[in-house]
Amino acid sequence: MEGNPPQTPRETSRWSRDESNDEEIDRSKSPDEFGDTLRQNPFGNLISEDKMENSDGAKDEDDEPQTSGGKRKPPPSKVDVKERNRTHARNSRLRKKAHVEKLQRTALILSCKNEQMERQQMERMAATLDIQATQRxxxxxxxYYRVQGCIVPGYWHRILAEDFTFTLPVTPYRYFNPGEISRSGRVLYGVEGIIRDTASLAQLFLSVGPRHHRGSFKPAISMEIDLDSVAQERNILWCRWIMRSTDAVANGALAELESDGMLQACFSTDHKIQSVEFLFDVLSFTFSLSRALGRSFDVVPNTVEMAAEMCAPPKGKRDAPKKAAVNTPSEGQDEHTAVNGSKKPDANDGASAATGAFERDAEAPRAKREDTTKVEGTLAP
Known part of the structure; x- marks a missing residue:
């Protein structure tokens, strides 16, 4: 160690520590791995001791500023330090103020957007509620038009679309066109179809009550939707409906009419009804009609075949053939001469006359039956 410069006690201790730790450092590591090892601070004790040595305010000679020529710069004066600190504080205040202003602008923009979104949402909700109220x-x-028997096309055109369809179960207790039957029940098209069905329903209501009042009395029928069961989604509405009479018993019926079911209605873009599907228990309503009439309700024949099955076959009435009168000859007359001088009828002639009369009487009912069959074939439902 003759060529080394003289060392201070501090430097001596540092060199000794470095030499003692040469074996602990792996020199085969790459620079990056070696840097990671150094970052783990293997010389924590040495650094802590150096900090303790410099805690009295003394600075390391290596940390002092140097000029380009290698000369050390003089330490800054107190005025320079104060000016530098003042500049840093001013810049910090400006940055803080700019940051606060930016946050305020961002908060204002977000608040405006939030208010706009809430306003648009409220407008959409109000528009949706108006549309749903219109649909209901x-x-x-x-x-109401259906139970009141409205057959004026103008009223129906106000609420129904041009391509309106009406689907309901088969109703054997009242008249309907057999051509309306499909796989899912009865399907009516347009305003004309629902007017025909409304007229048939009104005729059914007129038949409720005693026979001597039939045609002059119509029970008050109400048909409403249950508002608690309404479900709406865009242009579709589902709800439960209830139909009942109020004065059928007071006017001679034995019980009030009552029925309920479900319906599904679809609407067009102009909020008119595009399609309606009715679902209800047909057998239950038939029993309700039977209770109101006090007797079993007959099925309405809607086809010629059904009407022919329900009618008895036609019967013809014929009279027995008249017997031929035979005169007995008196004394003094020829057996071939009658009392009045006419010729006595032959037995063969009487038999042939009786046979002809019987055939004529038998042909009359047959012709009558053929005419009746032709008439029945021309009947329309």
Whole structure:
């Protein structure tokens, strides 16, 4: 160690520590791995001791600023330090102020956007509620026209679309066109179809009550939707409906009419009813009609075949052939001469006359039956 410069006690201790730790450092590591090892601070004790040595305010000679020529710069004066600190504080305040202003602008923008979104949402909700109220009013008006027997096309055109379809179960207790039957029940098209069905329903209501009042009395029928069961989604409405009479018993019926079911209504873009599907228990309503009439309700024949099955076959009435009169000859007359001088009828002639009369009487009922069959074939439902 003759060529080394003289060392201070501090430097001596540092060199000794470095030499003692040469074996602990792996020199085969790459620079990056070696840097990672150094970052783990293997000389924590040495650094802590150096900090303790410099805690009295003394600075390391290596940390002092140097000029380009290798000369050390003089330490800054107190005025320079104060000015530098003042500049840093001013810049910090400016940055803080700019950051606060930016946050305020961002908060204001977000608040405006939030208010705009809430306003748009409220407007959409209000528009949706108006549309749903309009749809419920349309369905309620359809039910009202239906039970009141409205057959004016102008009223129906206000609430129904041009391509309107009406689906309901087969109703054997009242008249309907057999051509309306499909796989799922009865399907009516347009305003004309629902007017025909409304007229048939009105005729059914007129038949409720005693026979001597039939045609002059119509029970008050109400048909409403249950508002608690309404479900709406865009242009579709589902609800439960209830139909009942109020004064059928007071006017001679034995019981009030009552029925309920479900319906599904679809609406067009102009909020008119595009299609309606009715679901209800047909057998239950038939029993309700039977209770109101006090007797079993007959099925309405809607086809010629059904009407022919329900009618008894036609019967013809014929009279027995008249017997031929035979005169007995008196004394003094020829057996071939009658009392009045006419010729006595032959037995063969009487038999042939009786046979002809019987054949004529038998042909008359047959012709009558053929005429009746032709008439029945021309009947329309």
């Amino acid at each position: 009013a349309m369905v309620q008006r359809l039910l």
